[in-house]
Amino acid sequence: ITAKNCVARLSRYKSALNRFKTLGFVKVFSDNLADAVGATSSQVRKDFSVFGISGSKRGGYKIDELIEKINNILGKNEVQQVIIVGAGNIGSALMNFKGFEKEGMKIVACFDTDPTKVNRLGNIQVLPIEELKSFVLNNKIKIGIIAVPDNAAPGVMEALLEAGIKGVLNFAPIQLKAPEECVVNNVNIESELENVIYYVNALQKS
């Protein structure tokens, strides 16, 4: 299976292509894409060859064709249903974000232990955590987002695995154990900010 960085670059090429399209471009060269995502043009061509994407004879790529090819590779040809666990700050920010649906990712429900957060009437329902397993099984959900405090995250991970979830995006600053066949990506906002601060201080001292 392809390396994570390569897939991450593919989604960055896609966002750049969508931006070029809104600017009225019809065709694009690997140099344009390289500049837009901070890669080299040979990296762009290499990534495309990994996924079997080739350019036109006279050079360059037709933007519409390229977007369609990348969308197929990223599994965008069908809507991917996603659930969130934790309707707090992060959970609400994700529920309110309109950008996911444009990209074929639909947040279909959110679960929380706090009864005051339950809302069955909202655009995205917030349901009690007890209903997680039946909801995931009945709707064949494969992807979950963890947005709960670190001490609750391992328990939530177990509940998701039990319900049959195959992929998790985790915002809690804790390493989660998952079996081979479950994909876990971590976003640690605190550590990203600490990282920036470390380098700013290191640059000032040097």
Added chain:
Amino acid sequence: ITAKNCVARLSRYKSALNRFKTLGFVKVFSDNLADAVGATSSQVRKDFSVFGISGSKRGGYKIDELIEKINNILGKNEVQQVIIVGAGNIGSALMNFKGFEKEGMKIVACFDTDPTKVNRLGNIQVLPIEELKSFVLNNKIKIGIIAVPDNAAPGVMEALLEAGIKGVLNFAPIQLKAPEECVVNNVNIESELENVIYYVNALQKS
């Protein structure tokens, strides 16, 4: 200057140490830390030697001493002031998060072009974007977070650089150009979720 992954592991060791402390641990071994962050114990020892951290003679590390050493390396001995640009979903989630202050990172103000978001009375003031430059200069702010739409992000980046910002955490899904002496870390939530979906689909097909 030290590699980014090494610094990122350091902040993960720190969160694990804080958790061990709340569980009543006093001492810890590199194996414990390796398990907690998903690294190997030789990687833990290697990281510590990069930063000049050594264990006690009889083996293992005193948790309090280790936390203090890591906090010094990460620049936690003084409060780091941070500003946010964009008081939308992400900006509000970051403003409401209590975890930053515990770690010596303090969000001191947020800026927005939308006059209805301005709030000079909140715990963290939301100010008009016109006041960004004077606020950053008067308060010697070095770190900024970009939480605006992708088309507004390059303009915001320029304004931050002009005001003297030295480090940026960017949530907009776009590559930002910055001079050598400015650190930019990107968090692309959309691409992280796309990445999880890609691997879940790839695993299901294989």
